[in-house]
Amino acid sequence: MKRQLACLALAVSALSGGMSVPTFAAPFPVTPDMSVPVSQYVTQVNADKSITYRLFAPGAKRVSVITGSTPDNFVSHDMTKDDSGVWSWKSKSLTPNLYEYYFDVDGFRSVDTGSRFQKPQRQVNTSLILVPGSILDDRAVPHGDLLTVTYHSKELRSERRVYIWTPPGYNGKGEPLPVLYFYHGFGDTGLSAIDQGRLPQIMDNLLAEGKIKPMLVVVPDTETEITQAIPENYPPKERRKTFYPLNAKAANRELMHDIIPMVDGRFNVRKDADGRALAGLSQGGYQALVSGMNHLDSFGWLATFSGVTTATVPDAGVAAQLAKPQAINAQLRNFTVVVGEKDSVTGKDIAGLKAELEKQGITFDYKMYPGLNHEMDVWRPAYAEFVQKVFK
Known part of the structure; x- marks a missing residue:
């Protein structure tokens, strides 16, 4: 009984600010190996104008990349994970244009966290990638x-x-x-x-x-x-x-x-x-x-x-x-x-x-x-x- 009362006193003291109580949080997410070049785990356009989509998510169970610009033309592509925790999927060669995409990570919609090019909406949930070769490029011309x-x-x-x-x-x-x-x-x-x-x-x-x-x-x-x-x-x-x-x-x-x-x-x-x-x-x-x-x-x-x-x-x-x-x-x-x-x-x-x-x-x-x-x-x-x- 005395031991139970002592434990209860400690609990009350903690709740009243009398002592600090350790808190337990989930561990921080794993980051890519510092020796690996960034190009190996981010989305990029290839020489043949295809796109290799990549996402570093070693703890995920299922990842897909959704391409398209509206729900009417969305297409989901299952990605595969390598030993380093990078999920990837490669598209076919594409016409020069600016393309939209996002990731489905175990049911969670995510922008491409490895890219700074996000679709500038009021609620940001889509990323952008440019396949060069069109009027949308930054060309070597006089700029306004x-x-x-x-x-x-x-x-x-x-x-x-x-x-x-x-x-x-x-x-x-x-x-x-x-x-x-x-x-x-x-x-x-x-x-x-x-x-x-x-x-x-x-x-x-x-x-x-x-x-x-x-x-x-x-x-x-x-x-x-x-x-x-x-x-x-x-x-x-x-x-x-x-x-x-x-x-x-x-x-x-x-x-x-x-x-x-x-x-x-x-x-x-x-x-x-x-x-x-x-x-x-x-x-x-x-x-x-x-x-x-x-x-x-x-x-x-x-x-x-x-x-x-x-x-x-x-x-x-x-x-x-x-x-x-x-x-x-x-x-x-x-x-x-x-x-x-x-x-x-x-x-x-x-x-x-x-x-x-x-x-x-x-x-x-x-x-x-x-x-x-x-x-x-x-x-x-x-x-x-x-x-x-x-x-x-």
Whole structure:
């Protein structure tokens, strides 16, 4: 009994802070052997343009790599483990492009912890790898500058930032340059257009080839994150009913009252409608449609790539403007509408918009990408094509 009481006293003393109690944690994860070259346990592109995916996970029981850009085209590949604890799988030779992938480690979705190239989403869960040989490469050409500009949004009452690409040698002197405003998609960030969309590389390379005019490209944050419109507060099924309309109105005010005045004031740019283009993808395509139609006299060029449209998210201003086809045809130098053939996210949206434009007799360029879904393999080439049309 005395021994039991003594043990109880020690326990009470420990709980009250009278003595320290040792804590037991799991051991730290094993790290790769320091004598092994890093190239032997990280993902890499091979000389034949295949990719060897690798992940160091000696304690895992099952690892697979999932390739593809949407759930509609995901493919899972079982990986094998060597004696050093490195799991690997080698792809076939691939077309030059930027590819997405992630690992399934015993049921846990993981980015490639051996790579710094992650898909810049609001919830990061995918990695990127570039197979060289396309317009997406960093080539030995004159490079523009990528600026990060932080500003105070009076409309949103918060500090915000935009990314701005300026052409090589731009110093603000000479003739004012036109501006393309480009909105990213839902769940992404401005860096999605930069790192995954590869806008700086596309612009550098097209300009070096003489295929585009010098311009500024401004990439705002499509999601306003205002208190009443934080996307996490809305279940996916409710987003088009609640979040999208609220967010679009807030982003529209920010564009017209904060972003464009800031760009006009800080840079030597054109301020006429023909000197401004507006485009976006997915949710950003909806934003471009809303702002472009509600402020038609402010833009001369408009594009939506796989955008949400008023077919599922009504907007009174857009509807009213679409009923004035002569005004749209007179104002817009180009109106581009793009979608992937198998787009299961916004395919119906774009089909509805296309039917409405045809019904009203509104002039527009339409392109469907065969066999593709709601993905960057639609949006990167669509952007490259559109940017070659504007300001000419």
